[in-house]
Amino acid sequence: MKSFKFFVFSNREKGFGFPFDRPSKDSLERMDTRIIGGEVSDLGNWPWQAAMLYAKYGSHIICAGTIVTKKVVIGAAHCVGNFETNLLTFSAGHTEESYQSSPVKRAVPHPDFNNFFHNDIALFELEKPFTWTEFVKPACLPYSDFVPSDSGRCVVSGFGKGSNDRLTHVVLPLWEKASCKSILESQGGATWTGLPLDESQFCAGYQPGGLDACQGDSGGPFVCKTNQGWVATGAVSYGYGCAEKNMPAVYANIPLYRDWMLAFIGESNDEIPDGCGEPVNKASFGDSILAPTLLDVENGNLWEGEEHRFVQEYKN
Template structure:
């Protein structure tokens, strides 16, 4: 089976849905213009750039027993409940008391005044998650206490209602390794990636690619990709003057290899479950 990208013990869009589309989601308070991302000279995630600090304020670092393991995204639920969207494989087999998330972070090597660490109340994986095939590799964590959302460094994300068309340039962020053999990045990085058609993904991965719950993105020549420890982090597309999450980093063969695009768990496919869970 594929190499997991993070280890724990292991027309663009149409339609709206307000429960996963709260006012102010997918934006930042540091004045960063997401529309400029495709104009940057992307150089190392693999092949990416260090982001403008706090320009993706829903991004969180998931720690297992105090050690960084996966990424995730802050979502706003009902009744002042708050959740982290991540990969189900990041949570599979983990004890809740061993998990915590860091919000408002940029440089994980520092104890930043902008960041806060919050314990997890409970975890939930998609009911169709298969830890062997990684179908429906979508998980949620309910925070034990509300985050300090009034801080400019912390905001909640949006979950897209529809998958973009193939060829659309989207973005993935993370603190993961910048090559298969390297150490993780201290500072959050971003990389641009075109969405591939489902037919192309199936042609590359065969039966490992489960069309109903997965999507893939990348350049045929490689060079830009998510990698180890980026798991659970968001794949996002710019739409309606904000970023909208369309997937979470799930698996791939190597990192940034030619004709080996990273595979993401589709949050569009899991959207009904996400909505029902965080708004229960």
């Protein structure tokens, strides 16, 4: 497995230069292989969930993505470099009755992706467009000014590494960026310090630990519920381990790339769908103390008035 997102540096004493070459597979150690502390998703909870497969690995999932149009999937730039584009496939629906798949025609990592995982986002054009069904639907593209509130709580979903057939999801709070930067640098150790956050990234995580995305979820959907549907807000990028206490994960900041995405969609002879961000089935969050918050679709602020009702609806 050459994809290494969500990782732990297994040999801290070795360190890495600053800037450093990307760690090799042998210098990384995984802690788990799927969403940690989450709930099993029901069919139709997250219809924009896509899974990336690589022909040389059979049916094993290597990364993930978010469906935003019939032909375009958002993923992570670090999921592109190690694989031949013509051997990549995205699947959706993920049950016998609703399963769809399409080879990747074009994979374009952001031109400014670098070793700090800045701009860790890629766009994928599919050879064959998905067909909209109850179980395959797009997430909404965010406005450029959409900045989710530091008091917001959103959802990350994924299958994890391997040929997993069980989609899971978990609610994660947004972190204030200065706090995230401070924590990563103070607790990450010598091998972690030197991965500076920039505007292309944001942080999310559960401070006590125990809830997180993990290996195989890279590039997958981090979506926020707004007054106009679920919005594709982030793509899973990296983290120091999985679900560690006081260790938020880092996500690519999708709203920053709206113009780039619109241009790519146009080049793919595709268009923004009329409807988006509305699953056929509302997800359950079980006994979790967290529930997603409702945000303003235009700016990401907490949606006033309906917020309490919305949270209680998901808690009950």
